[in-house]
Amino acid sequence: MPQRAVNDFTIRVATVNGSGSQSSNLVLTNAIFRMGVPVAPKNVFPSNIEGLPTWFDVRVTSKGYRCRTRDVDVLVALNGATWNQDVAGVKPGGAVVHEATYPLTNETQRDDLTYYSVPFTSLAKEHFGDKGDLRKYLMNMIYVGALAQLLEIPTETVEEGLRAQFRSKAAAVELNMKAVTVGFDYARENLEKRDKYFLERISGKTDGYMFMEGNRAAALGCVMGGCTVAAWYPITPSSSLCEYFIQYCDKYRVDPETKERNVAIVQAEDELAAAGMVFGAGWAGARAMTSTSGPGISLMAEYAGYGYYAEIPGVIFDVQRAGPSTGLPTRTMQGDVAFAYTLSHGDTKHIVLLPATVREAYELAMEAFDLADRFQTPVFVLSDLDLGMNSWMTKALPYPKKQFDRGKVLAAEDLSSMKSWGRYRDVDKDGIPYRTLPGTQHANAGFFTRGTGHDEEARYSEQPDVWQRGLDRLLRKLETARTSVPSPAVDDKGHPVAILAYGTTHHAVVEARDKLEDAGLEVDYMRVRALPLSPEVAAFVKRHERVYVVEQNRDGQLYAILRTELPPHLIGKLQSICHYNGVPIDAHVIVDPVLEAERAPAVVAE
């Protein structure tokens, strides 16, 4: 037997969607996690309800990497339609657990793999033939048992994983455990372990961690951030954000006696209306949000421009998927950054937050409501499918320390003590005006909100100087925002070469930096967490000779923003690295071009 590979490999489960494999995949993930071994699950699924291929990768990683790896070490093959392609994707030395009826032909019989044939279908028929529709779910659980036996996951640990998955539903735990045992027993009696992959219990790497999707964390951020109006139109991959928000509000925003709710959630007729409700509510003083993805962002452009120019708070979550157009609804990309930043016709720049982790999905969601109120403007939170819909190991989310920042709102008392006020006057020279809310009982409270040209007193104006002054003040407001938005996360040890990234690309950068260090190249790192860019970005680029800007889109959207906004003499230092095939970025996408370029720096310098 070759040298044991312990706690560092990737299991790929290839199934058909709609077959109930999600539960078994999560049970497997949970069981490994309960052995103390960090896991990073990634679901690569089709835009379909039933019958198309789907893959679930469980990356087992003693170092705790969170990104995808392109290597598949252990394949569980349960989809005949992709059998050939799935086998071809396994790394040499890998193991294949497959449905016994799949043919081993010239194409699928590889010399460098170990095969374990398991009659999943007939085992399921034999043991669960009377379970009707449940049979297909239980068949998936059989694979968990077989794999547990081969990888040495204790059955008790699988049972713990089952309990976590099915909560306290004893009957479900019992039935599923029976299926696990069928697989386990079959493997013990019939399969001889010949591959090198093993799991071993370790300690200290998963303590205090739990699993959570980014969309769930963002929903909690909305609850704790005081969102009271949510309007949404269902769209993958953002729907679960609002659905989690509904779920939490049903539990925590309802008066137990009167059943009255401290929240209004409306499923809108489209994203145009969802955005309108958000800015209508923001105008009237509520903290409001909508959640969508690229196609919805396209429709929201009109109200985003309105919110920007009329200066109304509102939070827009964009859980990005692969575009343009309908694109790949169930695949991930960071493709909306440039669009969201300038969303609307005319000169427009928005505050954009770029969470990378589940914790940031929660914290930046909360922060978004404060920033929207403080700057009286739309705030975009750009998550992506990878962060939003995958389960990530995360520590418990902290209870918020700050109270809400409701920004510059004048109450009736304030108005009484003022000689006059103007809705769009720049009193504090920070570009941020004062506002009043409808319902404020004072004769001077009212003003007319409009998307048409207006002066400092909110009066209609077509005067050239008034118009330009207004646009200039909005730019001043954006300058104020530069130092108020979340600052970049920086790891600068004075190396000449650096990586600059944002959002979920972060996780590939973490692994890439280790790999580069192993290859003798240490690189610094800046992770941008918001637009407009912090002044720290230019300083960071200035301190380095070459900065690789890594992102998950084709055109290098942040790279383009940097080229526009950084001083011209710094632009030559930037190199763009892009990944855009729809599956989450892995470390090699970064390591390979960086190593190649850095080994021949003369080429880079050109």
Added chain:
Amino acid sequence: MTANVNIIGLTREVYKGLPTTLCAGCGHNSITNHLIKALYDYGVEPHKLAKMSGIGCSSKTPAYFVEQAHGFNSLHGRMPSAATGAKLANRDLLVLGISGDGDTASIGIGQYCHLIRRNLDCTYIIENNGCYGLTKGQFSATADVGSKQKGGKVNEYSTIDVCGLAIELGATFVARSFSGDGKQLVPLLQAAFSHRGTAILDIISPCVTFNDHEGSTKSYAHVKDHDVVLHTVDFIAGSKEIQADYEPGTVHDVELEDGSHVILRKLDTDYDPTDAMGALRTIHDSTARGEFVTGLLFVDTHQHDLCEREHLTKKPLATLDESALRISKADWSKLMET
């Protein structure tokens, strides 16, 4: 000397706004004057009024009344969504939306339909002149078949009847009136303010500049000739007693949700404003005759509005603080254990 004041002690001046910038003789200006009277008579508190509009000539009018009140001149065809957000944020607001026929029946027809479905508590006025005024007179979707443009072009496309559509969608208050008929319009407006739910008022309002010529079915002359008044309308606020004696069978007395009454005095026909199918037939038949009926076409006072359906707290959501909105520390700890 005591100035004339309304029931909440405000003068009529308070209900006025900036001078109109619309064309002299525009029907919309008459509507504004009737609105000022209705708001004054009703005793609307200016700070509780939210004036919402879309884009177009009609949508400029919120600037011309109750200057003290907050106004929201939104996007073309998107007033309903902004109104929905505003009302959900602060259910104490009296939401008054003003739209036009292009804003409602073309670009905004989706939001119009869904506003009605949700029965948002608001008054929704359509200042309907059958054409796009601000862009110089193109036909709108409410132009009648056969109606002639100023340049002679005849509309061949079927008309969207915003009242018929509203009733079909389950609207709970649908009225049609004419900008020149203040006697009918003022009480209808007040009834709309009292109604809890979406109150649709389609007001035919001739465009003097682009649609007031021979051959137009929305010219002053044509409208005056073809207006079939269903009933006279009186509004009696909930605080007042009904004093007049009506001969049995001559009136429909509709009690609104807040205890106010709309008294509809029958004219030639016996019209029942609570019969949706009857209303649809009446609209259909009058259109076929080249006429249009005005009055309270349909009313249903037994439906919940959006805030009620959503079981919203009585306090405006906009005023809730951390203690009402955040999960408690104890519950949070439990939540983070799982």
